[in-house]
Amino acid sequence: MxxxxxxxxxxxxxxxxxxxxxxxxxxxxxxxxxxxxxxxxxxxxxxxxxxxxxxxxxxxxxxxxxxxxxxxxxxxxxxxxKAGVAPIPGVAGVMDLLDERGIPYCVGSSGKYEKMHSTLGSAGLLPRLKDRLFSSQDCEKGKPAPDVFLLAARSMGHRPEDCAVIEDSLPGVLAARAAGMRVFAYVDDPVCDRDALKAAGAVLFERMDQLPGLLLNAS
Missing domain, CATH: 1.10.150.240 (Putative phosphatase; domain 2)
Structure with missing residues (x-):
């Protein structure tokens, strides 16, 4: 990896x-x-x-x-x-593989901590992420500024150039690139502007089971 x-x-x-x-x-x-x-x-x-x-x-x-x-x-x-939030299909498997490879991961979101705890908790993902959440509420500027991703990298003890970001929005892709990080854009949602995401520097993928291969083969 x-x-x-x-x-x-x-x-x-x-x-x-x-x-x-x-x-x-x-x-x-x-x-x-x-x-x-x-x-x-x-x-x-x-x-x-x-x-x-x-x-x-x-x-x-x-x-x-x-x-x-x-x-x-x-x-x-x-x-x-409260009615229930589903995890993105296949994302738990990606985290399982990262765990197997000993690759740390975290969350860098525009959402506030209360929201992340609610959604990740409902989806059953909070136990594996609760101590690795980073929010733009702790930053001077939100995405497309790089602040939250730089905060995440610094807090986790890694250089920006050693990080990969998984995003689905143009502001998020721009933030990752501004931080000097490689970025992969999940484009399952038909609302995604694929051309804009690709032009901004993201590698596109449609299914979470494709992500491990992209991370393994990234240069």
């Missing part, structure tokens, strides 16, 4: 939450006078922090969203996760 550390994004890479959370966001934004569908929301904002989304929307609206908009959205998300 050429990488000394593998950094996973969370939503859409470890847990199947992107469509769920973007549907909720779209409903709230539409109620606030910013009509948008779940798929449109996902395509435009996937990979960004909610604070960044709020800033973009407020600039386009020319006014502020309700002061409790972020709290409403997070509360609705957490409530929806």
């Amino acid at each position: 050429t990488s000394k550390l593998v950094i996973f994004d969370c939503d859409g890479v470890l847990v199947d939450t992107e469509r769920m959370t973007n549907r909720t966001m779209a409903e709230l934004l539409t109620d606030c006078g910013y009509p948008i569908t779940g798929p449109e929301c996902q395509k435009r904002f996937m990979g960004r922090t909610l604070e960044a989304v709020q800033e973009i929307v407020e600039q386009e609206l020319g006014r502020k969203l309700p002061s409790d908009w972020l709290q409403q959205l997070r509360a609705r998300d957490i409530e929806s996760f």
